[in-house]
Amino acid sequence: MDPRRKKKLTYGTIGLIFLLSGVEYAVILPTIWRYLQTLDAQPYFLGLSLSAFSLTGLLSGPLFGHWSDRTRTTKKIILFANIFEIAGNFMYFMGFSKWLLLSSRLVAGIGTGAGSSIFGFLTRSTAPEDRATVFAAVMACRQAGLLIGPACNIFLRLCNFHLGPFVVNKYTAPGLFMCLMWILLQLAVAFMYWDLPQLERMKTRGCSTNTSREEEEDEHGPGEDDEEKPLMVSQELVGSYGAVVMPNPQRNHSGASNHTPPLPAPPPPPPPETQGSPFRNFSIYKEFLREEVVVLLAAQFITLFNQTALETMVTPLTQKYFGYGELENSVMYCLCGVEVIGGFLFVRWLSRRASERVVLAIGLAICIISGVWCLVFLAKPLGDFPWQLTEFIIGVFLQVLGLPFVAVAQVSLFSKITAEKTQGFSQGVRRSVGGLATILGPVWAGGLTENIYIMLGVMMALLALLTVMLAFSYGRLVEPAAEEQGDSQESSD
Template sequence: MDYQRKKKLTNYTIGLIFLSGGIEYAVILPTIWAYLQTLDAEPYFLGLAISAFSFAGLLTGPLFGYWSDRTCQTKAIILFANMFQIAGNFMYFVGGSKWMLLSSRLVAGVGTGAGASIFGYLTRTTASEERATVFAGVMACRQFGLLVGPACNLFLRLCNFRIGPFVVNKFTSPGLFMCLVWILLQVVVVTMYYDLQLPPSAQPSRAGLRVPQDALDDEEVEPLMRHEAGPEEAVERGGYGSTTAVERPEPSLGDEFRYVPNGHLADEEAADKKEKSPFHDFSSMREYLREEVVVLLTAQFVTLFNQTALETMVTPITQRYLSFGELENSIMYFLCGAEVIVGFFLVRFLSARLSDRVILVLGLVICHVACVWCLLFLGRPQGTFPVLLTELVVGVFLQVLGLPFVAVSQVSLFSKVTAERTQGFSQGLRRSVGGIATILGPLWAGGLTTNLYIMLGVMMGLLTLLMIMVGLSYAYLLEPPRQYLSPGTSQDECHS
């Protein structure tokens, strides 16, 4: 089988993985509160159950990412992680007590850590200029799952039979359904996923430089750094106190140079001499303390905190003020999923015309308007059914519309301002920050559903703070024009 066919099958498999993750989220979320109520669970158990899923991913994301950085065996990581998805959803199907339900979400959440390895793989195998488009496509697959999930609930809610000692009804059937989906996905990963190396035209040269195959000489590789016009052509390297000068690379090679973020050439050269873990000392960890990295991690936290808080808040509000049941909630999530997919296609279109940081700002402005609307009209819901429904729909519509803009842009920017050799760990760290947000968001919202002003006020304050941070760091949220050699881990250097 040729390389292009293997790559296409691998990309399809990645899409199915994210699609299945979206389906699981959308199948479980609309019914879990009613399921917990049948088990005499207290209201705060809703926040605990939702947060447990994110807590497990928070812990395993960096670990799976580091595993993929060391071995580049993403396939093995996915197969291992999916075992937890299968077990967790089977536990959800068995049910029996509120503690079993809580444990099931904790176990299933372990499997989400494989996402860090997948993002690391995508970063290593895509050019920086197409990365936003690729990430938008992958995220759109998950959002399509959020669209399909509620549609599945329309049929699962009709289940009412037994399998031996187990009862299959509208509450337990989502667990059984997702267990079967993840088992099927295991077969797909085994047969269709390949841990691909870079094609010959993009393989690193002996100097660690990614160059076209026809540019390689059989006897000698062109040196990366060369003197052209004396010392005045040298550029100073900003490697945290380093004053060593390096020459600009040939502009003709342009994007064929592997990107080293914001002057981290010294750290990359040190990594080439001696292989080190991301944990080896503080000088490695300072990469994640740079201004632009902190801003992007803050964007990850704030947007996911607001998103999960709003999702947790919406179901009790619709039940209290609009008398919505699981059918109405499923339809609502279905429509939100359709809107998000449209949003990702819009971002995919705009990413070819606008920079990532411009798309980030647009998304934050939309989310900010959504928070203002919710604070004004949903803080104290009043009025007739049509008025309340309109206020809710507009607030949720605006919030959902801004999410694809922020999600794609901050992921793409983060992959460009962190070192390529540790992308698995970096993406795991980013997802862990998001995991913290998805833990605190539901817990916060679950405890304040009776005081929406406080909850919405905090959401508004966090978003305002983020917009100020992005404004102050706007100049740094851009890939520098210099593209130096990154002699870090390549596909050929991965350890088994």
């Protein structure tokens, strides 16, 4: 098959993976609260069940990322991770007790760890200047799933039949539906996904003359030259360790030189089993305790903490003030999905015209405005029903609006300021920090549904802390590789 077609199918499959992750979230979230109530679960079980999914994803993300860094493959990792998604959603469908439902979210969450491998793969296969655009497109796929999920839920809520010993109703149907979807995705990954870094090793790119062949392979982007390298390279063009050597213009056709002796033949490359590990000379402290990395990890944690806390609060709040059920909540999440997709498309356009740190600052400003609005109007709604509904809609709109700006900016910039060879592990650490936020956020909100001022006050304090960190570290939130490359080019000139 043509390499370009393989690349398109692979990226399309990645889009399907994130699409289904969004569908799963949007299908389960509107109904899980009522589902738990039918199983005689206490209110705190809502926070536990939502956090359980993130807990195992937090633990599995770095492991899957490390696996992909060592093997430079992602296909078998995705196939392995999807098994947990299939099993977890089937357990959710069974739903015999609240403990089985909690266990189902723990099992399904392991499958989300493959996302770190995928982000590492995308980092190694895209050019830095195109990375924000690619990440925005991938994240938009997940948001499209958040849009499709509630629409699916509108039909799933009509289910009311038996499947052997199992009852299929509006609460158990989402689990069965997602189990079937992940099975179909397994087939898509098996037949439509390729490990592109291995397929593109023979392709050229215009890089520095001091860059090794292995670094060229890892940093190759999808928008670069697709011309294939010849299998045999003239010794005149290759020096020690694969460095490019310009041919001597005074060398005659017979290979002899009038002034310089012939270059020695390069040493043979080491066998694959003895080549250096990507984690050689890798230090966790030097990699993740740098100022700019800490700021981005803090942005990841705080924004996801606030987002999941508000999402957990939304369904009890709409039930309390507006009498909303699963249908109304599904429609609400569907409309939020439309807004987020539009936001990601706008950020994709903006990322070509502004730096990531500018996009991050814009998103943080929107999040602060949203937090102030929620603290003023959602903690104690003012006015009658129409005014309360309007206040609620504006608060949700502002919260959803800031998400694409922060999400795309911090992911893209994080991929540029961390080592590319260990990108899978680094993305796993980043997603684990986000997973910790999605664990603590629902637990925090689930225990404070009657104390909204305290809940929102802590969220605003976290946003204020992030604002101070961003202001002091704004100058360091740039891609160091670009500066180093510019310095090396100036020195070579």
